[in-house]
Amino acid sequence: MFAFALNRRRRNLKCRCDLLPANARAIARANAQGFTINLSADTLDEADELSRLKVAPVVTVLPPGQTGLSVTNDERSVVICPATIEGAGVSCATCGICANPRRRSIIGFPAHGSGAEKVRKVFYLKPESV
Numbered sequence: 001m002f003a004f005a006l007n008r009r010r011r012n013l014k015c016r017c018d019l020l021p022a023n024a025r026a027i028a029r030a031n032a033q034g035f036t037i038n039l040s041a042d043t044l045d046e047a048d049e050l051s052r053l054k055v056a057p058v059v060t061v062l063p064p065g066q067t068g069l070s071v072t073n074d075e076r077s078v079v080i081c082p083a084t085i086e087g088a089g090v091s092c093a094t095c096g097i098c099a100n101p102r103r104r105s106i107i108g109f110p111a112h113g114s115g116a117e118k119v120r121k122v123f124y125l126k127p128e129s130v
């Protein structure tokens with residue numbers, strides 16, 4: 001499955017897809033050539049998993065209402081997208097952090113709207129043990 005969101009600067013994409021080796025190579029190549037593709041996670045553990053691949057910067061959804069900095073189990077910082085903070089007056093055009101392919105921080109997007117509670121359930125779901 002592929003889903004892309006193109007930001008206003010048109011310099012970066014957020015990607016949701018099966019990260020097959022060929023996809024990973026193409027994404028890494030695009031990032032190395034200045035067209036930033038972010039990998040998108042549904043949980044902090046998944047964000048750590050994607051970050052460990054060292055293919056691309058990572059974004060994640062967060063539970064609704066979360067406004068503070070988070071840290072993953074692997075001690076990666078999760079910074080809230082400033083455009084989601086009411087009154088911040090920030091947009092992708094003035095921020096642009098998602099377009100930085102060398103970014104170490106994960107960008108977090110608090111869930112909102114009608115699906116926010118469903119996101120909360122998924123976010124706190126414990127992975128099945130093997």
Ligand code: SF4
Pocket residue numbers: 007080081082083084090091092093095096097098099107
């Ligand atoms: S972190 Fe910045 S660049 Fe990324 S989506 Fe939010 S406002 Fe846009």
